[in-house]
Amino acid sequence: MLNRSLKSIVIEALTTTNKGVIIYGARQVGKTTLANEIIRSLGLRTLMVNADQSKYFDILSSRDVNKLKNFTEGYDLLFIDEAQRIPEIGINLKIILDNFKNLKVVVTGSSSLDLASKISEPLTGRILTYKLYPISFLELSSFLNKFELDAQLEERMIYGSYPEIFSIVGENNKREYLQNLSDSYLYKDLLELGDIRNSSKIRDLLKLLAFQIGSEVSMSELGSSLGMGKDTISRYIDYLEKSYVIFSLGGFNRNLRKEVTKMDKIYFYDLGIRNILIDNMKPIKDRVDAGQLWENFIIVERIKYLAYIQKYASSYFWRLYTGAELDYIEDSEGSLKGFEFKYGGKKVKKPNGWTLAYPKASFDCINMSNYLNFIAGL
Numbered sequence: 001m002l003n004r005s006l007k008s009i010v011i012e013a014l015t016t017t018n019k020g021v022i023i024y025g026a027r028q029v030g031k032t033t034l035a036n037e038i039i040r041s042l043g044l045r046t047l048m049v050n051a052d053q054s055k056y057f058d059i060l061s062s063r064d065v066n067k068l069k070n071f072t073e074g075y076d077l078l079f080i081d082e083a084q085r086i087p088e089i090g091i092n093l094k095i096i097l098d099n100f101k102n103l104k105v106v107v108t109g110s111s112s113l114d115l116a117s118k119i120s121e122p123l124t125g126r127i128l129t130y131k132l133y134p135i136s137f138l139e140l141s142s143f144l145n146k147f148e149l150d151a152q153l154e155e156r157m158i159y160g161s162y163p164e165i166f167s168i169v170g171e172n173n174k175r176e177y178l179q180n181l182s183d184s185y186l187y188k189d190l191l192e193l194g195d196i197r198n199s200s201k202i203r204d205l206l207k208l209l210a211f212q213i214g215s216e217v218s219m220s221e222l223g224s225s226l227g228m229g230k231d232t233i234s235r236y237i238d239y240l241e242k243s244y245v246i247f248s249l250g251g252f253n254r255n256l257r258k259e260v261t262k263m264d265k266i267y268f269y270d271l272g273i274r275n276i277l278i279d280n281m282k283p284i285k286d287r288v289d290a291g292q293l294w295e296n297f298i299i300v301e302r303i304k305y306l307a308y309i310q311k312y313a314s315s316y317f318w319r320l321y322t323g324a325e326l327d328y329i330e331d332s333e334g335s336l337k338g339f340e341f342k343y344g345g346k347k348v349k350k351p352n353g354w355t356l357a358y359p360k361a362s363f364d365c366i367n368m369s370n371y372l373n374f375i376a377g378l
Contacts, residue, residue, distance in 0.1 A: 002163070004034050005139050005308035006132055010106070011038055013128050014077075020097050020105035020123070022083075025132035026244040026269065028181055030163045031108040032081055034132060044076035044104065051085040061088040065099055068092065077104040084109045090123060097126045110243070131244075134161035134270045136304035141376045149372060154284050157293045160272020171281065178276040201226065203277070205236055209246060209266045210277045214295045214327070216251075216263035216319075237266070244269055249299070252316035252329045254358075265317050267296045294343035295327055298366055301375035302328070309377070324353030326363075336361035344368055 010021055025031050039046050049056050059071050060080070072078055078096065083089050089107075097105060137156075140149060159165050159174050162181065168174050204226055209217065219230035219237075226233070240246045248264040268274040271293060275281055284290050299315075306313055313332035319325035328339040336358055340348050342365055350363035364370075372378040 002135065002139055002166075003142060004030065004037070004132070005136065006034060006130055007037055007041070009308070009310065010034075010130065011041060014038075014042065014104050014106070017128070018097075018101060020093060020107065020127045022107045022109065022127050022129045023132055024109050024129065024244070026134075027110040028162055028164065029110075029132055029134055029244075031110070031132050033163070035079055035081065035106055035108060038106065039077065039079060042077065042104075045074070046077040046079055047072055047075040049078070049080045051080055051082045051089075057086055060086045060092050063088065063091060063095065065095055068096055069100065072096065072100060072103055075103065077106065080105075080107045082110060083107045094123055094126065097123070131307060133300075133304045133307070135163055135166065136161070136308065136376075137301050137372070138305050138308055138376045141372075141378055146372055146378060149376070149378075150368075157271055157284065157297050158275060158281055160270040160275075162270060162272060165272060174272075175276065175281055178272045182273060182276055201228065202236060202240070205233065206240070206245070206277050209237075210268065210274045213267055213274065214265060214292045217248075217266050218263055245273065247300075247303075249315055249317050249328075252318045252331070258320050258322065267299055269300055271296060271300075290343050291341075295341045298341050298371060298375060299328055305375050305377070318354070320353050320357075322353065324351045326351065326354060338363045339374075340365045342367045 006023065010023070013019065013021055023031050023034065039048075049060070051060075059067055062068065080086070080089075083093075086092075093105065093107065096103065137149060137152075140152060144152065159178065162178075165174060165177060168177055205222065208222055208225060219233045222228075223230040223233045237246070237248070241248065246266050246268055248266050250264050251262070274296070280287070280289075284293070287293070303315065311332070313330040316329040316331070317325070317327060318329045318338065326338045327341045330337045330339075338350070338354055338358075338361055340363075342348060345367055347365045347367060354361065354363060364374075366374050
């Protein structure tokens with residue numbers, strides 16, 4: 001079993017603080033497995049609650065200290081899986097954390113659509129939140145060497161990195177898994193919690209976004225293509241981000257009038273999901289979108305890497321109206337770094353516009369020769 005990077009981080013948080021822990025992440029990304037590993041490592045008597053089972057709703061929605069005390073008495077740790085399903089979960093977790101100081105709390109949620117709004121205000125200062133992503137190259141590097149990681153690259157760019165995909169043999173079986181994952185799990189919380197009636201509109205939107213990774217996205221153009229208003233498109237994209245299907249990068253600027261900032265770029269947390277949406281599982285050599293896949297892959301792996309080594313950085317893209325651009329920018333502790341991503345061994349020079357605008361900023365081209373250092377610290 002792969003040792004997830006969040007495991008040691010969460011264990012340290014639980015053993016050194018009295019705060020509750022919330023683990024967000026898409027369905028099937030391994031949150032329950034991770035929580036069970038943490039529980040086994042801690043060796044504490046644990047009350048395990050599956051919030052998909054409605055029998056827990058009354059107690060965990062009660063706001064009754066005595067009921068909650070009777071429910072958790074005798075346990076050292078409370079684990080609530082898929083907590084977004086429980087009404088009033090935020091205020092009840094606040095009651096538990098405020099009144100039962102010796103009880104450790106771990107909560108998972110596959111969508112921040114509902115859970116974040118329920119818990120953000122009542123639990124301010126009482127919780128630590130973490131994101132669990134599909135398997136990262138940083139995690140793979142704990143038992144694979146550089147040669148083996150290189151061998152994994154094309155597979156991950158085509159079939160993605162959901163935990164189960166690693167144990168599935170055969171292209172047809174992998175395709176079937178991703179299709180089922182997309183159909184059965186991807187929209188479950190979105191449809192239920194986002195109050196969206198028609199999943200076909202979400203799928204059509206995702207298909208359009210899948211073809212546009214690495215490009216700036218116009219809400220008006222998407223709306224025109226789908227026969228929807230741009231405000232509705234914006235709301236759907238927000239829901240998809242909160243369900244950990246996609247994420248966006250905004251344009252970087254420091255108030256230079258020539259910098260483009262109005263439109264975001266959209267990327268997928270998992271390329272297997274992206275590829276199954278457009279029904280293209282062809283090998284890299286037969287694809288016209290290899291550069292797009294590379295850009296999405298490197299950016300999402302970098303985001304995973306920074307999260308798991310607990311390094312904060314704001315991420316953007318950069319473009320001038322004159323046409324000069326960079327794929328990716330990191331702004332961290334006053335240090336500005338620009339990156340261009342090129343699949344294969346190609347290298348590019350630093351754009352003159354970047355040098356003129358930010359002479360103290362660094363620049364690097366990430367290609368096949370140095371990507372493992374960028375996404376796994378190797």
